[in-house]
Every structure is written in structure tokens, then in C-alpha cells.
Amino acid sequence: KQEVTQIPAALSVPEGENLVLNCxxxxxxxxxxxxxxxxxxxxxxxxxxxxxxxxxxxxxxLNASLDKSSGRSxxxxxxxxxxxxxxxxxxxxMNTGFQKLVFGTGTRLLVSP
Amino acid sequence: EAQVTQNPRxxxxxxxxxxxxxxxxxxxxxxxxxxxxxxxxxxxxxxYSMNVEVTDKGDVPEGYKVSRKEKRxxxxxxxxxxxxxxxxxxxxxCPLAGGTYEQYFGPGTRLTVT
Numbered sequence: 001k002q003e004v005t006q007i008p009a010a011l012s013v014p015e016g017e018n019l020v021l022n023c024x025x026x027x028x029x030x031x032x033x034x035x036x037x038x039x040x041x042x043x044x045x046x047x048x049x050x051x052x053x054x055x056x057x058x059x060x061x062l063n064a065s066l067d068k069s070s071g072r073s074x075x076x077x078x079x080x081x082x083x084x085x086x087x088x089x090x091x092x093x094m095n096t097g098f099q100k101l102v103f104g105t106g107t108r109l110l111v112s113p
Numbered sequence: 114e115a116q117v118t119q120n121p122r123x124x125x126x127x128x129x130x131x132x133x134x135x136x137x138x139x140x141x142x143x144x145x146x147x148x149x150x151x152x153x154x155x156x157x158x159x160x161y162s163m164n165v166e167v168t169d170k171g172d173v174p175e176g177y178k179v180s181r182k183e184k185r186x187x188x189x190x191x192x193x194x195x196x197x198x199x200x201x202x203x204x205x206x207c208p209l210a211g212g213t214y215e216q217y218f219g220p221g222t223r224l225t226v227t
Contacts, residue, residue, distance in 0.1 A: 051213070
């Protein structure tokens with residue numbers, strides 16, 4: 001059974017810092033991995049999607065990498081801003097049983113001015 | 114604007130009173146799904162649908178029903194809600210054509226059952 005872990009559970013940084021959020025998964029037979037942002041009481045916003053054949057994806061200040069063989073993905077946020085404060089979730093879609101996403105429990109990020 | 118919508122956004126109800134949470138997407142996606150989010154448990158899939166009239170159970174289907182009569186709509190039905198169904202519910206959709214399976218989520222419905 002696939003298990004997705006995100007460390008740390010919470011992170012507090014001053015504005016301007018570069019930071020890395022980690023996501024690890026136990027079964028490397030994934031189809032893709034998706035990073036989401038969730039603001040308190042709100043829905044999930046898709047940030048980046050990495051297919052299993054890709055190594056990384058970039059969008060603005062965000063860069064996500066994938067190392068399928070080691071079961072790891074990282075989300076790099078450059079020059080963090082208070083508006084980046086949110087919970088970040090990673091989710092994997094399996095090659096078999098691809099009908100659902102398996103989610104990690106998230107990293108709660110607070111960026112202080 | 115391409116989006117997934119859910120209604121209502123907030124609902125407080127009593128045990129046993131049937132309710133329906135609606136979900137609609139305007140992106141012509143074949144796949145739709147319902148998740149619930151609980152503290153410490155993350156998001157768990159309730160039901161999903163691969164296309165019209167095709168639905169199947171996810172990880173936590175007990176106490177829920179769904180239907181998919183039209184491509185754009187995927188309502189979640191609680192026939193007899195109980196307090197353990199108090200949760201934050203999300204509807205999601207994704208296209209099956211193209212092979213990326215990027216999933217889009219609705220804004221969520223916060224349900225409280227007393």
C-alpha cells in the first residue's frame with residue numbers, strides 16, 4: 001500500500017528565504033506526482049504536476065523535482081513571501097489503481113514579513 | 114473560467130436528515146471524484162467516476178452514495194448522515210484524454226452533523 005510522507009509537518013521562515021519541502025513515497029510505481037497548495041478552509045490549487053518520466057517542473061518561483069527510484073520529491077520555493085503561507089500537499093497517482101491520488105498529510109508553511 | 118464548483122459551501126445538519134452536496138465541472142472532464150479531509154488523516158477518496166453512469170468505491174465509501182447521470186455533475190448523497198461524517202469534502206475532476214491526469218479541485222464543503 002502506497003504511503004506518502006511529508007516532512008516537516010510545519011515550517012516557519014522569514015520572508016526572502018529559499019526553502020525546500022519534502023515528499024517521500026514508499027512505492028515507486030507511480031504515474032505522476034502533483035503538488036498542491038491549500039489555504040485555510042479553502043480548496044486545493046494545483047501548483048505543479050510531474051510525470052514519472054520527468055525529473056523536474058518549474059513555475060515561476062516554484063521548482064519541483066522527482067526522483068522516482070528513491071521515492072522522493074522536493075518542492076523548492078525561491079525568495080519566499082508572506083503570500084506563500086499555506087499548507088502544501090503532495091499526491092501521487094499510481095500506475096495501477098490510478099483512479100485516485102494518494103495524499104501526504106502536508107507541510108504547513110508560515111512566511112513572516 | 115474553467116472550474117469545479119460545489120454547493121453548499123457550508124452545511125450544518127442533524128443526524129439522519131438526508132442531504133446532497135452538488136458538484137459540477139465545466140471542463141468536459143470524464144473523471145470525477147469525491148474526497149473527505151480530516152485532521153491527521155489527510156484526504157481520502159470516497160467515490161469516483163470514470164464517465165457517465167460509471168462509478169466505483171474509493172477507500173471510505175460507507176454511508177455515501179453518488180450518481181453520474183451527466184458528464185458535468187457528480188452529486189454526493191448522504192442518506193442518513195451521522196456525526197462521524199462531519200468533515201471537509203472536496204470534489205475533483207480530471208481529463209482522461211491526453212494522459213496527464215492533472216486533477217482539479219473544488220473549493221470544498223464543510224459539513225457538520227450534530
